[in-house]
Amino acid sequence: xxxxxxxxxxxxxxxxxxxxxxxxxxxxxxxxxxxxxxxxxxxxxxxxxxxxxxxxxxxxxxxxxxxxxxxxxxxxxxxxxxxxxxxxxxxxxxxxxxxxxxxxxxxxxxxxxxxxxxxxxxxxxxxxxxxxxxxxxxxxxxxxxxxxxxxxxxxxxxxxxxxxxxxxxxxxxxxxxxxxxxxxxxxxxxxxxxxxxxxxxxxxxxxxxxxxxxxxxxxxxxxxxxxxxxxxxxxxxxxxxxx
Amino acid sequence: xxxxxxxxxxxxxxxxxxxxxxxxxxxxxxxxxxxxxxxxxxxxxxxxxxxxxxxxxxxxxxxxxxxxxxxxxxxxxxxxxxxxxxxxxxxxxxxxxxxxxxxxxxxxxxxxxxxxxxxxxxxxxxxxxxxxxxxxxxxxxxxxxxxxxxxxxxx
Numbered sequence: 001x002x003x004x005x006x007x008x009x010x011x012x013x014x015x016x017x018x019x020x021x022x023x024x025x026x027x028x029x030x031x032x033x034x035x036x037x038x039x040x041x042x043x044x045x046x047x048x049x050x051x052x053x054x055x056x057x058x059x060x061x062x063x064x065x066x067x068x069x070x071x072x073x074x075x076x077x078x079x080x081x082x083x084x085x086x087x088x089x090x091x092x093x094x095x096x097x098x099x100x101x102x103x104x105x106x107x108x109x110x111x112x113x114x115x116x117x118x119x120x121x122x123x124x125x126x127x128x129x130x131x132x133x134x135x136x137x138x139x140x141x142x143x144x145x146x147x148x149x150x151x152x153x154x155x156x157x158x159x160x161x162x163x164x165x166x167x168x169x170x171x172x173x174x175x176x177x178x179x180x181x182x183x184x185x186x187x188x189x190x191x192x193x194x195x196x197x198x199x200x201x202x203x204x205x206x207x208x209x210x211x212x213x214x215x216x217x218x219x220x221x222x223x224x225x226x227x228x229x230x231x232x233x234x235x236x237x238x239x240x241x242x243x
Numbered sequence: 244x245x246x247x248x249x250x251x252x253x254x255x256x257x258x259x260x261x262x263x264x265x266x267x268x269x270x271x272x273x274x275x276x277x278x279x280x281x282x283x284x285x286x287x288x289x290x291x292x293x294x295x296x297x298x299x300x301x302x303x304x305x306x307x308x309x310x311x312x313x314x315x316x317x318x319x320x321x322x323x324x325x326x327x328x329x330x331x332x333x334x335x336x337x338x339x340x341x342x343x344x345x346x347x348x349x350x351x352x353x354x355x356x357x358x359x360x361x362x363x364x365x366x367x368x369x370x371x372x373x374x375x376x377x378x379x380x381x382x383x384x385x386x387x388x389x390x391x392x393x394x395x396x397x398x
Contacts, residue, residue: 008350010350010354019373020373021373021374021378022373022374022375022376022377023373023374027321029317029318029321030321032314033314033315033318036311036314036315042298043298043300045298046291046296046297046298047296047297047298052295052296098375098376098379099376099377099379099380100376100377101375101376101377103377118377119373148354148357148358149347149354149357149358150358168365168368169362170365171362171365172357172358172360172361172362173340173343173344173358173359174340174343174344174358175336175339175340175343176339176340176342176343177339177342177343177346177347179346195346195350197343197347198343202370236339239335239336239338239339240335240336240339240340242332242333242336243332
């Protein structure tokens with residue numbers, strides 16, 4: 001019965017994720033405890049060399065002001081005070097401008113750009129024609145005999161993003177499955193429905209300007225998936241996505 | 244002519260005796276246990292035990308102590324909830340994968356075998372972690388030289 005045709009059609013789908021580039025903002029409790037830990041560390045510490053120098057120089061200044069005679073100190077050489085050094089370092093720090101955490105793509109809500117939401121995972125969604133409907137799905141393609149399901153998923157990725165995509169597929173095993181039966185109009189004995197197996201991959205090339213994207217695509221976070229995917233499909237996909 | 248002969252014999256004997264003494268000394272040194280390499284992190288340098296280094300801060304008020312204890316209790320609860328949520332998510336992930344593999348086995352045995360095979364190319368997996376701000380395009384970091392001053396001990 002190896003030749004008996006199974007009634008389910010197999011599809012391999014790839015969930016391509018762009019991992020976060022910046023750290024997530026701290027929760028309120030985390031910030032409070034971080035401040036407390038810094039305070040405790042300060043209380044338990046001893047003075048460092050720089051602080052000792054600062055204290056000694058303050059003492060010297062005070063004595064100079066009070067006693068008004070500075071025969072010991074006035075030897076003609078200019079001494080750099082620790083306070084001046086600190087101010088110099090502060091100025092240098094203020095002159096440096098880091099890249100903003102909220103990018104332009106965030107502000108304009110451009111969902112096709114990869115530069116959005118740098119602190120969370122972004123998943124690729126493409127618009128595909130299933131039956132006679134155009135749906136937003138994770139890129140999927142039908143399995144052909146002779147290849148493993150993982151290579152089906154990789155082929156799906158290559159079809160939509162081109163061959164030059166560097167992605168690390170996480171293992172040979174599928175992460176989830178979505179089973180559905182075809183509507184009664186096209187259901188036959190041998191063609192009851194389809195099983196879509198999901199694979200996960202991490203995107204490693206950081207810019208996709210060379211990729212020729214053949215269809216409408218979007219990069220969305222886990223929370224935004226609900227705007228595009230159907231509820232049953234979304235339920236199955238959410239099970240294998242960690243936020 | 245007898246004298247140079249004596250010199251040679253005496254020299255040879257003296258040299259041999261010296262060599263044996265050296266060998267005995269070497270054996271003694273080797274038998275002794277090797278000196279332990281001091282761990283520099285565990286030895287506080289003496290300059291930090293001076294009393295004028297101690298920080299002078301106002302003592303902790305009882306309200307402050309109270310606030311700290313309550314905050315640590317809240318933190319304990321927060322971390323417990325976070326841990327439980329993580330474990331739940333991992334459990335859902337594993338269940339989803341098991342279900343997928345079960346369905347695959349029902350479909351075709353060879354695809355199932357291909358799926359449960361170990362992926363050799365997955366590990367070692369390296370990735371740079373997230374930073375606080377994204378990389379600035381066109382940033383030129385200032386030049387500098389790093390002089391390594393670690394002490395190397397030989398046993």
